[in-house]
Amino acid sequence: xxxxxxxxxxxxxxxxxxxxxxxxxxxxxxxxxxxxxxxxxxxxxxxxxxxxxxxxxxxxxxxxxxxxxxxxxxxxxxxxxxxxxxxxxxxxxxxxxxxxxxxxxxxxxxxxxxxxxxxxxxxxxxxxxxxxxxxxxxxxxxxxxxxxxxxxxxxxxxxxxxxxxxxxxxxxxxxxxxxxxxxxxxxxxxxxxxxxxxxxxxxxxxxxxxxxxxxxxxxxxxxxxxxxxxxxxxxxxxxxxxxxxxxxxxxxxxxxxxxxxxxxxxxxxxxxxxxxxxxxxxxxxxxxxxxxxxxxxxxxxxxxxxxxxxxxxxxxxx
Amino acid sequence: xxxxxxxxxxxxxxxxxxxxxxxxxxxxxxxxxxxxxxxxxxxxxxxxxxxxxxxxxxxxxxxxxxxxxxxxxxxxxxxxxxxxxxxxxxxxxxxxxxxxxxxxxxxxxxxxxxxxxxxxxxxxxxxxxxxxxxxxxxxxxxxxxxxxxxxxxxxxxxxxxxxxxxxxxxxxxxxxxxxxxxxxxxxxxxxxxxxxxxxxxxxxxxxxxxxxxxxxxxxxxxxxxxxxxxxxxxxxxxxxxxxxxxxxxxxxxxxxxxxxxxxxxxxxxxxxxxxxxxxxxxxxx
Numbered sequence: 001x002x003x004x005x006x007x008x009x010x011x012x013x014x015x016x017x018x019x020x021x022x023x024x025x026x027x028x029x030x031x032x033x034x035x036x037x038x039x040x041x042x043x044x045x046x047x048x049x050x051x052x053x054x055x056x057x058x059x060x061x062x063x064x065x066x067x068x069x070x071x072x073x074x075x076x077x078x079x080x081x082x083x084x085x086x087x088x089x090x091x092x093x094x095x096x097x098x099x100x101x102x103x104x105x106x107x108x109x110x111x112x113x114x115x116x117x118x119x120x121x122x123x124x125x126x127x128x129x130x131x132x133x134x135x136x137x138x139x140x141x142x143x144x145x146x147x148x149x150x151x152x153x154x155x156x157x158x159x160x161x162x163x164x165x166x167x168x169x170x171x172x173x174x175x176x177x178x179x180x181x182x183x184x185x186x187x188x189x190x191x192x193x194x195x196x197x198x199x200x201x202x203x204x205x206x207x208x209x210x211x212x213x214x215x216x217x218x219x220x221x222x223x224x225x226x227x228x229x230x231x232x233x234x235x236x237x238x239x240x241x242x243x244x245x246x247x248x249x250x251x252x253x254x255x256x257x258x259x260x261x262x263x264x265x266x267x268x269x270x271x272x273x274x275x276x277x278x279x280x281x282x283x284x285x286x287x288x289x290x291x292x293x294x295x296x297x298x299x300x301x302x303x304x305x306x307x308x309x310x311x312x313x314x315x316x317x318x
Numbered sequence: 319x320x321x322x323x324x325x326x327x328x329x330x331x332x333x334x335x336x337x338x339x340x341x342x343x344x345x346x347x348x349x350x351x352x353x354x355x356x357x358x359x360x361x362x363x364x365x366x367x368x369x370x371x372x373x374x375x376x377x378x379x380x381x382x383x384x385x386x387x388x389x390x391x392x393x394x395x396x397x398x399x400x401x402x403x404x405x406x407x408x409x410x411x412x413x414x415x416x417x418x419x420x421x422x423x424x425x426x427x428x429x430x431x432x433x434x435x436x437x438x439x440x441x442x443x444x445x446x447x448x449x450x451x452x453x454x455x456x457x458x459x460x461x462x463x464x465x466x467x468x469x470x471x472x473x474x475x476x477x478x479x480x481x482x483x484x485x486x487x488x489x490x491x492x493x494x495x496x497x498x499x500x501x502x503x504x505x506x507x508x509x510x511x512x513x514x515x516x517x518x519x520x521x522x523x524x525x526x527x528x529x530x531x532x533x534x535x536x537x538x539x540x541x542x543x544x545x546x547x548x549x550x551x552x553x554x555x556x557x558x559x560x561x562x563x564x565x566x567x568x569x570x571x572x573x574x575x576x577x578x579x580x581x582x583x584x585x586x587x588x589x590x591x592x593x594x595x596x597x598x599x600x601x602x603x
Contacts, residue, residue, distance in 0.1 A: 094419045
């Protein structure tokens with residue numbers, strides 16, 4: 001996909017400021033402010049009913065925000081010219097299923113304004129990309145759910161977009177299909193395409209996203225690079241030999257000890273602010289003559305972070 | 319022009335709808351009955367004429383009055399079927415596609431929303447122009463070959479019947495941007511029924527010389543001018559002698575709507591379509 005020749009508009013591929021959407025008396029999105037950089041794979045997470053799909057619909061111009069503003073590819077939300085460069089897979093989609101896969105893509109290609117020659121070149125390409133080359137001449141009605149999702153992804157990629165917005169792209173796919181989509185997103189990133197991924201599947205987001213936003217009750221409650229959000233504090237498990245008196249007290253000065261399991265081989269679970277503190281603790285133990293059998297850092301998963309943040313929100317008064 | 323992409327899609331989709339297929343089958347039944355009926359009518363007429371001549375009586379009314387009535391009946395049926403088909407075909411064109419989600423992948427494409435509405439309108443309009451053309455051709459060729467009769471102003475009549483269908487199309491599409499499919503179907507059919515009843519009331523008013531009834535008819539024809547355009551078509555497609563003989567009746571009129579009414583109807587069709595575009599432009603999907 002040769003998008004590198006297109007000049008960038010603005011600093012961000014997506015930038016929203018206080019986006020708000022109210023349906024009647026129900027606030028779907030309260031105040032959404034986020035930025036997505038060019039070339040990033042951005043994960044958009046949140047519990048059910050957090051307003052994710054409404055937010056995505058505002059980004060692609062299906063819904064008008066009640067308040068706030070946003071820029072997509074440097075142009076206002078729903079801008080006609082920006083749409084040429086946006087590929088979008090809706091969450092609940094249904095296509096004109098009386099068309100064959102090929103005819104459907106031809107229709108969407110025409111809507112993108114692709115010439116006949118471009119369509120003839122591009123349609124087999126994307127069909128190949130999503131693994132539907134063999135089903136091209138079959139009616140979409142006869143496709144399985146997973147195949148329909150694949151043809152949905154194909155129409156999103158048809159116009160060689162600079163920004164791809166995928167709303168739950170793997171919900172109907174089996175594990176193999178999911179891996180295909182993951183590989184596809186990696187390829188898009190390698191081509192410099194920005195990917196905005198709305199997904200429930202935390203492991204999937206964790207595996208491919210550069211930056212994420214977690215939304216709850218229509219607000220962003222965490223936003224940043226995956227690595228720094230997951231970093232936070234470090235939980236480490238120490239497997240040790242016999243502990244002389246006073247060692248624990250000395251350790252407490254460097255790290256915070258959460259739990260001690262006494263015995264012949266004590267186990268400590270401790271929290272450290274960073275890796276240096278862990279190194280200091282190990283140094284201290286060795287100097288005190290305590291055998292160190294193991295230091296096991298417990299990586300915080302995206303799921304832990306997600307559950308923690310959403311629960312914190314839940315316990316707070318509204 | 320991206321609207322033409324949608325027009326083409328709508329046209330193709332229309333041809334595939336089972337309902338439209340049903341209307342086409344019904345129309346074929348109508349055509350067969352019509353040809354048969356016309357044939358019976360001509361036979362009876364000849365037998366009657368032969369009988370009358372044998373008795374030495376003179377012909378009271380010329381043949382064309384009766385042949386014209388046959389054509390009028392045929393065209394009225396075409397007009398009615400076209401109206402029903404218009405409403406059935408377009409009743410959910412926006413509403414049900416929002417409900418199903420087929421529009422969610424179309425609207426974010428680089429196509430303007432009004433182009434989608436216009437494209438759908440053009441697609442249906444093309445389908446109706448073809449359908450009404452074929453049906454009118456069936457009626458006139460039957461009259462020509464079986465009845466040896468050619469009605470006057472048949473092209474104008476075709477244009478007016480098409481105008482009726484296109485007005486209903488604009489009305490149905492506007493409703494489809496405002497209401498759910500079912501609600502829209504109920505509303506548009508009620509309006510269509512009201513227009514037909516209003517036309518009848520006006521004819522009764524004319525026959526009884528009752529101004530109030532005529533006025534009710536006029537008001538209804540301002541609200542939904544479909545029936546008044548049919549009356550004009552019926553007036554034009556009959557020879558004067560037939561109009562005078564029939565008088566005010568359920569299928570025609572002795573007082574044709576003015577050219578102003580035609581312009582009003584064209585304006586109605588355009589304005590309702592523009593309203594549908596404007597409404598869809600702002601709608602959340």
